[in-house]
Amino acid sequence: MSLWSLLFDPENSIWVYRINAGSCNGCEIEITPLFTPRYDAERFGIKWVGTPRHADVVLVTGPVTAVAKESVMEVLSQVPDPHVVIAVGSCGVSGGVFRGSYALEGPLDNLYPVDLYVLGCPPKPEGILTALLEAKKILKAKRKGQYQEKPLVVDPAGMVMGR
Numbered sequence: 001m002s003l004w005s006l007l008f009d010p011e012n013s014i015w016v017y018r019i020n021a022g023s024c025n026g027c028e029i030e031i032t033p034l035f036t037p038r039y040d041a042e043r044f045g046i047k048w049v050g051t052p053r054h055a056d057v058v059l060v061t062g063p064v065t066a067v068a069k070e071s072v073m074e075v076l077s078q079v080p081d082p083h084v085v086i087a088v089g090s091c092g093v094s095g096g097v098f099r100g101s102y103a104l105e106g107p108l109d110n111l112y113p114v115d116l117y118v119l120g121c122p123p124k125p126e127g128i129l130t131a132l133l134e135a136k137k138i139l140k141a142k143r144k145g146q147y148q149e150k151p152l153v154v155d156p157a158g159m160v161m162g163r
């Protein structure tokens, strides 16, 4: 990749929207530092957006509770194609400690296709940042019609599995 495309190619920038699908807020506490000087995700062209209609990537935390399900589906339906969905944290991946509860409709992949899973309860910022960088590659492949539906898993140390 040339320096020009690294610095100026708009395809290297992703706009990210976040959905809380019944999270305990622990995952959110780990997402927030991504946009502080320590992790500075913006240097990679990663930017928050305030509406799903502008998003390329959606981070979903929480196990998708019965109460949240309808809103989560409604918001996801507003994200333009192609887009990448990342399930964040043990709850997003599998329901976590809430798995099997009568109050759940999730996990998310029971309801909507997921492209990336980030393990951990809560996951580390390093893992979430790694997933966002992988999401850029997936998004490019989707735009070129070259995406093979093979979800990737990011472990708590930020290692990518499933390639």
Ligand code: SF4
Binding pocket: 022, 023, 024, 025, 026, 027, 061, 062, 088, 089, 090, 091, 092, 096, 097, 120, 121, 122, 123
């Ligand atoms: S994975 Fe852990 S920190 Fe994240 S929402 Fe579930 S219980 Fe909370």
